[in-house]
Amino acid sequence: MKKTQEKNETLILQIFITVVALLFGGFYEFVSCLATIGFGVYLFWITHRRKEICLFWNSGIILAIVLLVCHGLAVLWAVDSGMAFLGFLKFMPIVLFVLILMQFTEEERNRLLLSVPVSGIIIIAIGILFYWVLAVREHFFMAGRFGGTFQYSNTMALYFLAGIVVIQNKITFSIKTAAGTVVLLLGILMTGSRSVFVMTVFLMAIEAWKNRGYRLLNVGLLTVSVVGGGIYGAVTGNFQNFGRFLTISLENSTFIGRLLYWRDAFWLILRHPMGSGYMGYYYSQGQIQTGVYSTVFVHNDFLQIVLDVGWIPAILAAGVLIKHIFFTKIDVTAKMILFLIGVHSLLDFDMQFLSICLLFFMVLEYNGGEGCQVKAQVKRAVYGITAAGVAISLYFLFPLVSFYRGEYELARKLYPYYTEAELVLLQEAQTKEEGETLADSILKRNQNAALAYDAKALACAMEEDFEGMVQYKEMAVKNNPYAIYEYVDYVSLLSRAVEYYSEKNDVKIAKVYVNQILELPDRLEDMKKRTSELGWRIKDQPELVLPKEVEDYISNLQ
Known part of the structure; x- marks a missing residue:
């Protein structure tokens, strides 16, 4: 028995x-x-x-x-x-x-x-x-x-x-x-x-x-x-x-x-x-x-x-x-x-x-x-x-399953600190206000989220707060340094600042943002120097070359 x-x-x-x-x-x-x-x-x-x-x-x-x-x-x-x-x-x-x-x-x-x-x-x-x-x-x-x-x-x-x-x-x-x-x-x-x-x-x-x-x-x-x-x-x-x-x-x-x-x-x-x-x-x-x-x-x-x-x-x-x-x-x-x-x-x-x-x-x-x-x-x-462990797991089962099923908004509501769910929602955000709210929520507990900094930089640019835009975009590049699209996007945002201050005939400030654009090719070269020997030996190689139209734009600024 x-x-x-x-x-x-x-x-x-x-x-x-x-x-x-x-x-x-x-x-x-x-x-x-x-x-x-x-x-x-x-x-x-x-x-x-x-x-x-x-x-x-x-x-x-x-x-x-x-x-x-x-x-x-x-x-x-x-x-x-x-x-x-x-x-x-x-x-x-x-x-x-x-x-x-x-x-x-x-x-x-x-x-x-x-x-x-x-x-x-x-x-x-x-x-x-x-x-x-x-x-x-x-x-x-x-x-x-x-x-x-x-x-x-x-x-x-x-x-x-x-x-x-x-x-x-x-x-x-x-x-x-x-x-x-x-x-x-x-x-x-x-x-x-x-x-x-x-x-x-x-x-x-x-x-x-x-x-x-x-x-x-x-x-x-x-x-x-x-x-x-x-x-x-x-x-x-x-x-x-x-x-x-x-x-x-x-x-x-x-x-x-x-x-x-x-x-x-x-x-x-x-x-x-x-x-x-x-x-x-x-x-x-x-x-x-x-x-x-x-x-x-x-x-x-x-x-x-x-x-x-x-x-x-x-x-x-x-x-x-x-x-x-x-x-x-x-x-x-x-x-x-x-x-x-x-x-x-x-x-x-x-x-x-x-x-x-x-x-x-x-x-x-x-x-x-x-x-x-x-x-x-x-x-x-x-x-x-x-019993406490079972109770906690029983509750968190719902937001975790919701995230796996692609129900990101529900996952976030059930667990407001679910960064991965908020990052997905941020990618899908339709308005500046929605994106900025999500980005602020993420950055309160995660100072390394490049996507959240990108959203904040864009929001600042739309509000013509170009100083804030540069601050946030610098953090985005810092946390995603090998992504060429970050640099392309940075040029686009900086060009907004140049146009804005040029229209206001504020040549001095416009020149500041022009210089920041002109520095980007050198920063890409610095990233190549930062790449280790092992980094050059793997299949995925650094692609740190700006598209031709962006290079032409930068050349015209010189």
Whole structure:
């Protein structure tokens, strides 16, 4: 009876984990809110059913709490406090998930891992099915690569590889496990992820060496993958998926781009050692970038933690990872999964996907921690905090889902500090008053929004406040320095000032604005000098040349 109850309890949690994987891998904040609600209800249910709640102080729960608390504290000094709070919501379900894991034995937690290969196979099956449905294909395939429900190929591939590790270490070889391995490897090849393919070859070779049951299968699959991928690429000329591993190179633009992100992020870390809040890096990169790119995440999870919430949580996360891989007695499956996540996280933003976070915390050691006697007041505190988290997530679910559905005005009404919603509305603003109101709202909490400065500059120009126009346009250029349209627009606005003061016969002031126009070509040259060596080696090159008609206009002013 008890065994059946335990299996039912783990089955329900396996379903939760699978649902998160199917819902974009938990990338969007609204999925985190759903997960918080689901995990909160589940925690109440399972502890009530078992008539006890188990708590252990260990590195897993400490890391989960520190990440959550630091995301909450970062709101106080974040580049954008409104968006930083969404980072707090994003990491909230992890604490509840860890509390749930502490209610389970090691055997039960190992059973949860089976949800990874199962959900991976389901995702691949859905992707293959919908490949033939043009209306929805683009939701699963991006630029010819399979992104699955995660809609991001690299992290999707990592999830599939984790599934292979679970199958080959937790389940004895059989026709079913062989078929599961084949399907998951097919999924990895479909993603075209070069880094994960290299790790796949490495890990499947290790499995072939140490696990006789999978030896022939792994050697055969790796041989077919390498030879087949080469033939496919040679025949079709398509190296976006099956044969993409053949394009591995340290000179590849994608890899150089990551080096560029890290190089530039270093200066932001020096400015904000305690982090700049969730999305802070994205809003600040215009001020520190030395190449043409726009990326929400820095493509290195440990650097991302430093950028978002500072050094302390990043060092703790790295310490927990290293401790469990090298110094903690956990099974080989857990060590291999942590190794995979740790290595791949150096090159991507895997931990922005809740599914990967859940997998990371799922394989940590819990029962070996120092237990604490759960008194009635402690139990009430846990329940109270959980209930508060569920209530907060339930409310914020509505603006977050509204934003995802494109209902930006509703999202803003429900959460007035939703900067991303206001930026979209600002782009769609039909009147000067509407645009200025939105821009003012954004700039109250985000001093790095180029679009808001553009709107304010235009409003000032329309009101013939050219001094204010220059002030705002300078900030727009500062925060979006590689966008040539900013300079073209600046010339247009400055020309208004020149015409205005020329009509008033105020030659002296008109000359001031003429000189500012004449300085713009030199400023473009300065941007070329600012571009780093890495910035010149990536695919997207700086296009810092004004259109011919603008150059002609400037020439006529000289």
